[in-house]
Structure formats: structure tokens, C-alpha cells
Amino acid sequence: xxxxxxxxxxxxxxxxxxxxxxxxxxxxxxxxxxxxxxxxxxxxxxxxxxxxxxxxxxxxxxxxxxxxxxxxxxxxxxxxxxxxxxxxxxxxxxxxxxxxxxxxxxxxxxxxxxxxxxxxxxxxxxxxxxxxxxxxxxxxxxxxxxxxxxxxxxxxxxxxxxxxxxxxxxxxxxxxxxxxxxxxxxxxxxxxxxxxxxxxxxxxxxxxxxxxxxxxxxxxxxxxxxxxxxxxxxx
Amino acid sequence: xxxxxxxxxxxxxxxxxxxxxxxxxxxxxxxxxxxxxxxxxxxxxxxxxxxxxxxxxxxxxxxxxxxxxxxxxxxxxxxxxxxxxxxxxxxxxxxxxxxxxxxxxxxxxxxxxxxxxxxxxxxxxxxxxxxxxxxxxxxxxxxxxxxxxxxxxxxxxxxxxxxxxxxxxxxxxxxxxxxxxxxxxxxx
Numbered sequence: 401x402x403x404x405x406x407x408x409x410x411x412x413x414x415x416x417x418x419x420x421x422x423x424x425x426x427x428x429x430x431x432x433x434x435x436x437x438x439x440x441x442x443x444x445x446x447x448x449x450x451x452x453x454x455x456x457x458x459x460x461x462x463x464x465x466x467x468x469x470x471x472x473x474x475x476x477x478x479x480x481x482x483x484x485x486x487x488x489x490x491x492x493x494x495x496x497x498x499x500x501x502x503x504x505x506x507x508x509x510x511x512x513x514x515x516x517x518x519x520x521x522x523x524x525x526x527x528x529x530x531x532x533x534x535x536x537x538x539x540x541x542x543x544x545x546x547x548x549x550x551x552x553x554x555x556x557x558x559x560x561x562x563x564x565x566x567x568x569x570x571x572x573x574x575x576x577x578x579x580x581x582x583x584x585x586x587x588x589x590x591x592x593x594x595x596x597x598x599x600x601x602x603x604x605x606x607x608x609x610x611x612x613x614x615x616x617x618x619x620x621x622x623x624x625x626x627x628x629x630x631x632x633x634x635x
Numbered sequence: 636x637x638x639x640x641x642x643x644x645x646x647x648x649x650x651x652x653x654x655x656x657x658x659x660x661x662x663x664x665x666x667x668x669x670x671x672x673x674x675x676x677x678x679x680x681x682x683x684x685x686x687x688x689x690x691x692x693x694x695x696x697x698x699x700x701x702x703x704x705x706x707x708x709x710x711x712x713x714x715x716x717x718x719x720x721x722x723x724x725x726x727x728x729x730x731x732x733x734x735x736x737x738x739x740x741x742x743x744x745x746x747x748x749x750x751x752x753x754x755x756x757x758x759x760x761x762x763x764x765x766x767x768x769x770x771x772x773x774x775x776x777x778x779x780x781x782x783x784x785x786x787x788x789x790x791x792x793x794x795x796x797x798x799x800x801x802x803x804x805x806x807x808x809x810x811x812x813x814x815x816x817x818x819x820x821x822x823x
Contacts, residue, residue, distance in 0.1 A: 406803055414780075441810060446777045448758035450697070453778040454690050457655065461686040464656055468663070 405435070409442050503600035503608075506630045508593070508623060510563055513556065522547070529560070537564040548577075555585040562594065571602045593623040597630070609634055640704050647696040650779030659689050662709050666716055674720045688715040697778070761812045769805035776802055 411417050412425050429436050512533045528543035541564035548557045558577045566574035575598045578591045585591070596611035608630075615627035646654040663685055670681035692712055695701040704711055762770070768790050775781040775789060783795035783802070792798045 406806060407799075410776075441813065444754060444758050445762070445806070445809060445813075448755050448762050449773055449777045450694075451755060452759050452763050453774055454694060457652070457693060458686055458690050460652070461656070461659055461689060464659060465663070465682055465686070468660060 405438070409435075409439055412439070413442060413446065501633050503597050503630075506597050506600075506626065507567070508626055510560075510590075512560070525557075532560060532564065537567050540564050541568055541570075553580070555581045555587055559585075559587040559591060562591070562598075566594065566598055566601075571598050574598050575602065589622055592621075593627060596627070600630075605634065640706075640708050643708050644696055644701065644703065647693055648780065650775070650781055655689050655693055658692070658708060658712065659685070662712060665709075666713060669713065670716065670720065674717075676720060684716050684719050685712070687719050688712045691715045691719070697780075757816065758813060761816065762809060764812075765805070765809060768801070769808065772798065772802050772805055773809070 408417075408425065412422065417425060429439060512529050524543055525547055528540045528547070531537070531540035531543070541561065544557055544561040544564060548554070548561055551557060558581050562574040562577035565571070565577065575595060578595050578598070581587055581591050592611055593615055596608045596615070599605070599607040599611070612627040612631045615621045615624055616631060618624060621627070643654055643658070663682065666685045666688070667678055667681040670676050670684060671678065676684070689712065692701070692708070692715060701711075706714075762773070765773075772786055772790060775786045776783070781789070783798045786802065787793070787795050787798035790798060790801075792801065
């Protein structure tokens, strides 16, 4: 079969001939048995290609199905990972919040006094301050309390003794010491905040909130930020 | 799936395979659940039926049985699937009955149909045995309805004339194989 004849058959089967060409072709088929046979064969070929394509499509869908399953499993893993991540974050937040409701976490650092200050001329105070700076509050507290018996109104002794007692979980002692510091002392602002936290530990949250709100309202207070943070736990 | 039914049918007519896979992905799970619930088939059977349904939709569009639909594509796919399941159940019953009532005899219509299927399968096998790019060219042109420009573009030929020449050679080779096979006598 020549290419032109083959093209003609294709065009006829695809409906690409003009009405006139179509009529001519139909007449030719009637007259030409060989062409009729070629047309039949082409129809069979086309049908067979269609069948093969349908099989191929079915197989492709089977493969696609496997791919979909893998994709869904992957998506599922991601969902699981997301759920796990949310769980971890939730647990962390809860842990963080629970942790932050511990008043001791709101205690602020106090480095202690340098030894060359006037009061440090007292050898026992210097030793106590060294113990305090070294974090050995069990040693520092009795020395400071002894010195307080010699000098009961000394605000420095009252302040640091209070810190030692507070950190040694003798909250009532700490509150008693800090309450003796008058409002003119250089430690008065710091004491205000420390008392708020001590009342919290001592189970008096109303007093704590009252003091913290007072500190919050004071823009010049050195512990304003800390007070705001502590107040949030009461929301 | 937001595509309109008519757009889907047009895409299938234009030879888009992508749309068929999209349909499969969109409705597979729903069909599987529906088939298991209503027809007590297994997951694998339900999936197999839905794959056949998508192929069925394709065939019906290509052969012009479906040109437009009054229902959604999803409903149409589900009804093909339902028919496949029901026919399969019915066939099992008929086959059992036919086996019981089997008598020797000769039915010309059945014989002719069987022979036609046999010829088609043999031609299909000869086609499937062809190498690349003949298989692809013939598939694109005869099955997926591409014009020669698109065939050339897809296969990477310079122009439609080169593709047309190659298509002719491929077809000639296939028809020669058919003529060389035992099909020659049947076809003549």
C-alpha cells in the first residue's frame, strides 16, 4: 500500500475528509475489493491499539494506586509527626507554666557586696559575704544573724540575712528581716519585690499581688519587668 | 475536583491521561467504601472495579458513547462500577448454570464473536511486540487522537512530515507482520 492510500484510509476513519472526498472514497471502496480489505484491516489495527491502550491504562492505574497508597502513608506519617510535635509543644508549655508557678523561680540574683565597702572592714561580715557569694548560704546565714544581734537595725545585714533565710526556705525569718528595713534604705525597692515573692511562698498571694502591682506601676522600679512577669502567672 | 463534566470529557477526548489519574485519585476512596458497604466486595476487588470504571469512562468517551452527561462524572463512574460488580455477580450465576446445562452444540453467532475477539487479541499482541517509537506514534495518532504536529512534538521529530513518514513505516511494518502471520488467512 502506498503512503497516499494509507493516509486516505486514515483520514476517512478519522472523519477528516470533505463531504465530496468522503463520497468518492465510499464509491472507491465499493469498486475496489483490495481497498475494502485494507480498510477492514486498518479498523482492526485501530481497535487492537485501543485495546492495548486500555490495558496499558489499567496497568498504569494499578501502579498509580500503589503510588497513592505510598503517598497517603507518607502523609499519614507527617500527620503523626505533626500530632507528636503539637503534643511535645503542649507538654512543654504546660511544664513551663507549671514550672513558672513556683515562686522561687521569680527570685532574682543578688551578687553581694564588694569587700572594700565600709562594712567589709568587719572580718566576720567579709567571711559571711564570701560564703554568700560562693553560694554557701547555710554558712553565711548564722554569721549574718549573729552580726544582726550586734547591729539589729543594719539594713545591709537585714537584707542579706533575709536573702539567705529565704533561699534556705526559712521564709518567715526572711519576711521578718525585710520588714524591718525602712523605706529610706537603698535596699527598699529590692526588698519590696523580695517580700512579694516571700509572701507568695508563704501562702499569701493577695499580699504578693498587691506588692507586685505597686512595683508594676512604678516605672523606675529596678524589678518592674520581673514583677510584670510574676503577675502574669496570677492571670 | 472542581472541573466541569464537559471539560473533563473534552480533556479525555483530547487524549489527556492526567485527567483520568486525577479522577481516580479524587474518587477512589469514596468508591471503595461505597462498594464494600453496598456490595460486600474486598478492598482489592473494589479498587480493581474502580480502575475498570475509569478505563470504561475513557473507552465510552473515545468511542463517542459519551459526549455529554446529565449527571456528574462521579455519579457516572460509580454507575459504571456498580454495573461491573452486578455483571460480575450475574456472570458467576450464568456460568454456573451454563456449566450445569451444557449441551454440545454450535452457535454461529458465539463462534463469530469468539473469532473476532481472537483476531483482535492477535493483532493487539503483534502491536504490543513493536518497539519504540512505533508503538507510541501509533498510540498517539490512532488512540489518543493527536494530530501529526503533536505526534512530532511528543516524539521529538523535526516536523509533522517526518512523523507522518515514520507513522506510515510503522503501520506498514505492523500490517506486514499481520499478513505474515496466520491471521492472513482468517482476514482474507
